[in-house]
Amino acid sequence: xxxxxxxxxxxxxxxxxxxxxxxxxxxxxxxxxxxxxxxxxxxxxxxxxxxxxxxxxxxxxxxxxxxxxxxxxxxxxxxxxxxxxxxxxxxxxxxxxxxxxxxxxxxxxxxxxxxxxxxxxxxxxxxxxxxxxxxxxxxxxxxxxxxxxxxxxxxxxxxxxxxxxxxxxxxxxxxxxxxxxxxxxxxxxxxxxxx
Amino acid sequence: xxxxxxxxxxxxxxxxxxxxxxxxxxxxxxxxxxxxxxxxxxxxxxxxxxxxxxxxxxxxxxxxxxxxxxxxxxxxxxxxxxxxxxxxxxxxxxxxxxxxxxxxxxxxxxxxxxxxxxxxxxxxxxxxxxxxxxxxxxxxxxxxxxxxxxxxxxxxxxxxxxxxxxxxxxxxxxxxxxxxxxxxxxxxxxxxxxxxxxxxxxxxxxxxxxxxxxxxxxxxxxxxxxxx
Numbered sequence: 001x002x003x004x005x006x007x008x009x010x011x012x013x014x015x016x017x018x019x020x021x022x023x024x025x026x027x028x029x030x031x032x033x034x035x036x037x038x039x040x041x042x043x044x045x046x047x048x049x050x051x052x053x054x055x056x057x058x059x060x061x062x063x064x065x066x067x068x069x070x071x072x073x074x075x076x077x078x079x080x081x082x083x084x085x086x087x088x089x090x091x092x093x094x095x096x097x098x099x100x101x102x103x104x105x106x107x108x109x110x111x112x113x114x115x116x117x118x119x120x121x122x123x124x125x126x127x128x129x130x131x132x133x134x135x136x137x138x139x140x141x142x143x144x145x146x147x148x149x150x151x152x153x154x155x156x157x158x159x160x161x162x163x164x165x166x167x168x169x170x171x172x173x174x175x176x177x178x179x180x181x182x183x184x185x186x187x188x189x190x191x192x193x194x195x
Numbered sequence: 196x197x198x199x200x201x202x203x204x205x206x207x208x209x210x211x212x213x214x215x216x217x218x219x220x221x222x223x224x225x226x227x228x229x230x231x232x233x234x235x236x237x238x239x240x241x242x243x244x245x246x247x248x249x250x251x252x253x254x255x256x257x258x259x260x261x262x263x264x265x266x267x268x269x270x271x272x273x274x275x276x277x278x279x280x281x282x283x284x285x286x287x288x289x290x291x292x293x294x295x296x297x298x299x300x301x302x303x304x305x306x307x308x309x310x311x312x313x314x315x316x317x318x319x320x321x322x323x324x325x326x327x328x329x330x331x332x333x334x335x336x337x338x339x340x341x342x343x344x345x346x347x348x349x350x351x352x353x354x355x356x357x358x359x360x361x362x363x364x365x366x367x368x369x370x371x372x373x374x375x376x377x378x379x380x381x382x383x384x385x386x387x388x389x390x391x392x393x394x395x396x397x398x399x400x401x402x403x404x405x406x407x408x409x410x411x412x413x414x415x416x417x418x419x420x421x422x423x
Binding site: 110111114115116117118120121123124125128178179180183 | 289
């Protein structure tokens with residue numbers, strides 16, 4: 001069995017054959033097949049297809065499975081055996097850039113202090129309720145109390161100030177309702193309005 | 196014999212929890228979509244997405260609908276006879292978070308099968324604790340006398356409950372070595388608690404208190420803190 005696969009993790013790279021021809025790289029857009037009586041070709045779209053001629057080169061996911069291994073002579077080049085079939089790459093929907101970053105120090109601190117569960121919930125809340133694209137989590141020291149270490153969640157957005165204030169209220173309500181005071185003291189929030 | 200007292204802090208904790216149903220949940224597993232829907236809604240705050248859900252079917256008894264909360268490192272398996280939850284990194288979760296997760300399980304089961312009830316909580320808690328002001332050898336030597344004929348050996352101690360009638364709570368406590376680390380001790384607490392005695396909505400707090408009191412009984416004290 002041969003599979004051509006490329007997923008969104010390999011951005012822009014050529015699909016690579018897995019299986020007996022593992023070291024062969026196939027040219028994007030074409031896959032030589034001729035006279036194969038039994039095959040399945042199942043592109044797995046990540047989004048709505050658009051005009052492939054004008055669309056920039058996008059990652060795509062496609063799996064080509066040739067059901068009968070006997071059609072392949074593993075010792076020779078496979079190209080002469082088959083004709084050609086065009087594989088149309090399916091563009092990925094251009095969603096806003098997502099950036100969720102947690103520094104290694106903040107990660108370690110949260111886990112050590114038993115705060116990781118709150119980090120997960122806060123991150124999910126910011127993602128799902130505020131629909132904010134960029135969230136950075138870092139460890140900071142309180143400027144007034146240097147011994148106090150805080151986990152600072154920085155939310156970056158181009159939204160207007162009024163929207164940021166609404167989000168701030170939502171976030172504060174969530175924190176006050178969900179997180180007990182003993183653990184709440186370790187969290188700080190910052191909203192950065194990006195131009 | 197005076198009990199030696201030592202202060203320890205938790206380095207890691209793993210909980211395997213099972214809740215046994217009062218009857219086999221054929222109805223619930225025959226409509227898995229309802230169960231998936233409940234799981235998705237109740238565990239969304241913990242990072243559950245459609246990709247977190249799965250189906251295991253090694254054989255009929257072990258058929259399970261699974262929910263893998265990768266951010267928390269927790270896995271939930273809803274089987275035909277019981278629900279299982281693994282928390283391999285329990286020490287990273289505060290008690291209220293554990294309670295929220297257990298409550299979410301309860302809500303999920305109620306939504307998916309309103310008539311289903313739980314009978315027993317089965318817990319298996321494995322903890323690695325670090326001695327703050329003592330060593331394992333020093334502490335355990337106060338709990339057991341090693342026969343001289345055994346030579347220079349390391350000590351592990353198990354306290355096992357007598358067989359109990361169905362419907363009564365029981366617990367076992369094992370104190371063991373961590374190979375090559377005399378500053379650490381492996382503590383394993385297993386037990387069964389009837390749901391009538393301890394409802395699910397307060398189980399996390401109960402478990403915390405149970406663990407604290409159990410190790411206090413063998414002279415190990417935990418500091419007050421958030422990492423319990």
